[in-house]
Amino acid sequence: MRVMVLVKATEDSEKGFVPTPENMDMLEAMGRFNDELAKAGILRAADGLTPSSQGKRVAFDGAGRMVIDGPFAETKELVAGFWLWEVKDMEEAVAWVKRCPNPMPGPSEIEIRPLYEMDDLL
Template sequence: MRVMVLVKATEDSEQGFVTTPESMEAMQAMGRFNDELAKAGILIAADGLTPSSRGKRVAFDGPGRTVIDGPFAQTRELVAGFWLWEVKDMEEAVVWVKRCPNPMPGPSEIEIRPLYDLADLT
């Protein structure tokens, strides 16, 4: 089962990465966690995203397209980073997420979403 593991944005992540001893320690902890995922054969891809102020959205309405510049409202609804994992089932994904270092300096959330399989679409 493939899952997308989404690190939700916070006010801190929307400020952009600031190099401090604490942020470097957090990055090293996350690097060690990513190494564990890779050694376990779970990690397919992972990366962090820049703040939404550097992003754009394209809104679709029939044939029309509207480009919307960031930053975007509702920070807690934004994504700050992601992993793509191959796991046995959702329970295994939850176990791994619980092992993850807190991705933010304060309270944060990680969302796990299964990807569609070809069998789901036929």
């Protein structure tokens, strides 16, 4: 089963990354966690995203397209980073997320979403 593991944005992540001793320790801990994921054979991809102020959205309405510049409202609905994992089931994904270091300096959330597989669509 493939899952997308989404690190939800916070006010801190939307300010952008500025190296500090605290977040360098967090990055090192996250690097060790990513190494564990790779050694376990479940990590397929991982990365952090820049703040939404550097992003754009494209809104679709029939044939029309409208480009919306960031930053975007509702920080709690934004994504600050992600992993793509191959796990045996959702329970395994949850167990790994529970081992994850806190990805933000303060309170944070990680969302786990299964990807559609071709068999799901037939």
